[in-house]
Amino acid sequence: MTLKSFGSVLFFLVVLAALAFLPFYAGEYVVTLMIGMTGYVVLATAWALFSGPTRYISLATVAFFGIGAYTVSVLSETLPYVLVLLAAALVGLVVALVVGLATLRLAGVYFVIFSFGLAELVRQLVTWYEVNITGTLGRYIFLPVTSDGIYWQLLALAAATLLFSWAIGRSRLGLALKVIGDDEVVASHCGINIAGVKLALFSVSAVIITLVGAIQAPRWTYIEPSMVFNPTTSFLTLIMALLGGVDRLWGPLLGAIPLFLLFEWLSANFPNHYPIILGLIFIAIVFVLPNGVLAAAERIFSKRRGVTVPAANQGGAL
């Protein structure tokens, strides 16, 4: 291990430890804020794990998020908490495998539309089931999990997701993903099983997203489909990842933190105009920073030093 990478690891651990101790010196409001923020950091990182390299824009984030939350609401009184989380991950995995097998051959905009449709379909199915079979729309979740506990779980999940994403970037799988993103014909002629790689990544990403939903569920006490399957979650995740930059490890995180704070402030101060402002921000990001802030910052930085940077992949994120 070189000195520089040792330094990075140390820095990562120190920041993680500082964040873990946060509930001991910060107030309840800060912890609540951090739960939301950490949740979105994980969502954006997990989203970029699959969508960054493959350039498949998924709007199915909330489908898995909601599945996680609902699994917890259904099983919370029958199973121990750890098993509930495991069950949620398993349900997410099965749905991801079925959906992935059926749809990953769709390309470009068709996948975007399908993934959006999937989220709506799951929401409608759950609603139909609750109304016609259970006879009630909402469900209560009474779990002895404190908000500190939720925060710690999300923090651990965030660390694990970043670590996983980092490991993939350095592995053969990471190379396979880049090649697929560049040219699928070359990828398969080099011996890469494209469908297999995409399915594996889509599943891992979906399981992480499902866990975010599952971990956050006890916070609400009462949930119903319109809450946990709210498509805004998918759009926010997408825009956060795009703002930070999807082809870099820290990109989604750096996009998620400022945007989450901005959205919190906007929804508190401009509740009526919130969706309009959201839309405008979305358009601005895609136009001004198509490759994310990290890529833009690198370009400006190296221009100052007089180094020419290859302007490849302009607008490649979409």
Add this chain to the structure above:
Amino acid sequence: MTEILTLSGISKRFGGLTAVSDLTFSLKAGEVVGLLGPNGSGKTTVMNMISGFFAPSQGTIALKGEAIQGLPSHRIAPKGVARTFQLVRALPSLTVAQNVETALAFGRHKLWGRIARERALHHLEEVGLAGRAEERACDITYIDQKRMELARALATEPDLLLLDEWLAGLNPTELQTGISLIRSLERQGMTILLVEHVMDAIRALCSRCVVMNAGRKIADGATDEVLRDPDVVRAYLGDDHA
């Protein structure tokens, strides 16, 4: 000599259009064979069926005696088939070396790390790209991309190399370099099927040619004889010249 590749009665139909019809020919180990024919005669379609990009509508393709027709490319490639493309396909977001390492990482031997790196550099040197490893694939010239694509194909150590107009668009000097490069591959014992329009290259490289017209085979034999064949001349130049 043993047969590396055998195509028996293969056809490919795209809807109502028959691109290749009842084509049969085979390649022996170590042969360099030209696949000729006027534009639209189905040559690239044949390449695509061998490499698994398309499945044939009919017929069988055997690689070293094993049926491979209809298998996806990612399963055919590790069996020892590599190709270049008519229009160069570089991997633009990777470096030149990474382009070659890709073929090593997922090819027959699944090489990764330092060994893959060394092999990649070796193959880049082989095609005349020594010292260019760290350049980005999208920044190098068209000709260098062609070289890189060849290095990527060679990195898999194929038994059968498919070159789809790899020599097209080269200037006379580059053409000579290209020809001697393919010759050196022949000396290494590689079996090569090349689609080509550059007649000088065909005469210099191919001991045998298969000629197609409108999806059918119209000639198959020693290059000199085939190029004099009245049917072949007619297919290229029309009735007046036959």
